[in-house]
Amino acid sequence: MPPPTPPFLLPLLPARVRRNYRGGRQLDLLAGAARPADGSEPESWLGSTTVALNPGLPPQPGEGLTRVGSGAGTPTLAAELQAAPDFYLGREHAAQLGPQLGFLAKLLDAAIRLHIQVHPTAEFARARLQSPHGKLEVYHILAVRPDAAGEIWLGFQHPPTRAEWRRIIEEQDIAAMAACFEPIRVQPGETWIVPGGLPHAIGPGVLMVEVMEPSDWVVRCEFEREGVVVPPAGRFMGRDLDFCLDVFDYLPRSVELVRTLCRLQPRWLAGDASWELQELAGAGRTRCFSLRRLSARGTATLPGDGRATLVIPTRGRGTVSVEDETIAVAPGTAAFAAAAAPGLEFFPDHRQTGPTEWLLVSPAGPG
């Protein structure tokens, strides 16, 4: 007998993850929690074969690994990919990257401004951290809490010298640290890219889908925010401050320049009278993944392109189908479609009145 074919579609059980900032009330709401509240798990890792690094916090083995919800238990997505890598990820991807997604996608719900941080570029990670991935990240803004301005800090508008930045970090001169930035307004529906090297901080009240290179490399230069202390082991990637000062890009970038460089403009890919597919972030900006947005007023059908797809519903309820497999998805959850899927069909729930919206994340493929 031939071996059974694995399912094309996997329903995902997102993993709540501890971080060094408070939030998560919106994630509780999406999950239907009885008492939604901000706390120490402000992120939900929707598509992750990456283990969360939380140095200094009590270890939780496998933290951050997305699980697959099915009748027969909840294996990790990583284990499912490992069992059929060519089927789920495509032969070339699996040969080059192994049974890894090649990206990490999460929901992030900040109740407070995050501490200022920076991620290495892929080049820096390869040369100095013996790691194939930096941590470029893309923010797709979903909502801003009513009492919040909806801001991020991104890049130095008033850059310090390297020596001054060292002093600011050593002395935790937060006023001087904050004075290096000007707030940048963000709106729901916008997509922003945060390249490695640019210091940044997400403002309070911002709910977003974040897609990034699959690593957790971060230099945390602000050690305490609203009573939440970044443990010493979580500050400098296991290196020293001198090493970490090399990660920062000290060029001055005005708010206008950051808007031009980092606010991504959607690009039309396909559509008809009732649906539209746009590219939000693609090969031109990251070698790891592509992020697309499907907006539909009814049913939409996309042909398979040989790449795996993480489906993240962001507006309305609906179902995703591949041939005779169908799974229901709603904001807060996600689904994974195999690279071998011949095509994906999206249906709105029959109670759905407005349009549905879905983010589609795929690995960029080997290269």
Ligand SMILES: O=P(O)(O)OC[C@H]1O[C@@H](O)[C@@H](O)[C@@H](O)[C@@H]1O
């Ligand atoms: O609370 P920590 O772990 O420092 O990170 C908080 C978060 O910061 C954001 O800017 C992103 O980089 C997230 O992916 C990260 O999880």
